[in-house]
Amino acid sequence: xxxxxxxxxxxxxxxxxxxxxxxxxxxxxxxxxxxxxxxxxxxxxxxxxxxxxxxxxxxxxxxxxxxxxxxxxxxxxxxxxxxx
Numbered sequence: 001x002x003x004x005x006x007x008x009x010x011x012x013x014x015x016x017x018x019x020x021x022x023x024x025x026x027x028x029x030x031x032x033x034x035x036x037x038x039x040x041x042x043x044x045x046x047x048x049x050x051x052x053x054x055x056x057x058x059x060x061x062x063x064x065x066x067x068x069x070x071x072x073x074x075x076x077x078x079x080x081x082x083x084x
Contacts, residue, residue, distance in 0.1 A: 039068035
């Protein structure tokens with residue numbers, strides 16, 4: 001699993017300090033396209049958040065990604081390698 005760096009927010013929020021993701025866990029993760037699950041994220045600052053996440057599949061390179069977001073603007077995306 002690889003955390004995807006999201007850079008769009010740096011253009012909107014001047015001086016925004018990027019938090020580093022320490023760990024990501026999932027509640028009810030299924031590798032089914034558009035499946036909704038919960039993403040449990042812990043940052044190196046010790047802060048923990050629970051995000052609503054959606055599973056997506058890239059049909060060209062056969063990878064899966066999960067993008068989670070909440071109402072406070074927290075957003076984390078992870079990519080899983082291709083599965084045979």
